[in-house]
Amino acid sequence: MAVSIAERAGTLWLTLLRPPVNAIDLEMVESVTRIVEETKPDHPIVLTGKGKSFSAGIDTTAFAAYSKDQRRDMVLGITRMVCALVCHPAPVVAAINGHALGGGLVLALTADYRVAGAPDAKFGLTEAKAGVPFPIGAVEVIRHEIPAPLLRNLTLTSRIINQDALLEAGLIDQVSQPDNVLIAASQALHVLKGQPGFRAVKRQVRGLLQARLTALVEKGDDPFLKAFGAA
Template sequence: MPYLNVTDDAAELFLGAEGVELDESNPENRFALAWLDQVTALLDEAFAARKPLIVSATGKFFSNGLDTDYIAANAGDLPGYLDTIHQLYVKVLTAPAPVIAAVNGHAFGGGAMLALCADYRVMRSDRGFFSLPEAALNMPFTRGMASLIRTRMSDTTATEAMLTSRRYGGDDARAAGIVDESVPADAILGRAREVARERAALVGDNLSTIKRGLRLPLLEDLNTATPVTLL
């Protein structure tokens, strides 16, 4: 399960299990309901620490997004499940602290969108892909998800990413403006911590207020309930 480390510089939220490269129960850090509950609780704890937030993981995956096994077994609950994911995005987008994503490995679908919620993104350059595979999987984007992607990328990149399911390596993601930096694996957390130190003075409720104003249309889209007709 996800865990939190609070240091002098930042609150560091790791999406995998502490002490192992891969969480045996959820090796791809998919959005299982218990996982979502844990991440939400840890975010509250991180915000209470009044420090910049770094979101990362260990092993091969940052996050592979939606829990497809849960969806297959609970199709009738899918709209509510997606709305729960939307609220996770809202929580990160409106954090009262700078949020830095240290994308250590594959970030696909919902996991890629979680990375997009960060204020600053650093991605591993040597391995791992950022991808929105929904078109290839014959899956739609919700209103909130489409708005998130559209407002966090250029129109050219969003169009390519959403309509072709392209897989972007770290350098390609940097060139496309998806992430702010692409660095070697052994430098990713160090660079995220540098950014956290640079922005530490900005922590506070005023930052959350500014983010809400900046992202108001996006937040309205994410707070709109997912209709059954989308599916």
């Protein structure tokens, strides 16, 4: 099973579950998407990873073994997955418990609030180094969430940074002790969901990204499918 879920007091706790580094494969993409899309719109979500990694990004070994159709499903599925998370009406909080690289960092950036508790963890957008482009949905997320100069630097150099640099850049909202990250995420979520205007304001401030991702899902295409060996 690529993910685990638990419901506590009306909150869905969604844990990425592919040891040792929770690398993203097609099963995980489809599972996360289905779970989020089926979650009631008034139920908040906490997204985290099992063990010492949030997610190290795409499982390139699994992806290399996929058929062309599976690769297409994976690339388009990533756009649908990030769309589901960004468009969820209730608060989504990322409890970043460890390394978040490539698609793992993109997943964290879909959240409305991000808590990190991994002072030794590595963060980066290393697709150029890995030899693959970003799915179009991931591009939309990072363009909206990362300031342009930092985005250029992170993506074109594959530079690795730590959580302090993420906090300074405003890409995460809070740091906690490693053994306290889930509690801190829960506390942050309590504050978010207690605001009566949260859903309306989320539509205002994240509506452009929501609309763009929704349009891409409806289009069902990606201009870089050929580069993924999926066209």
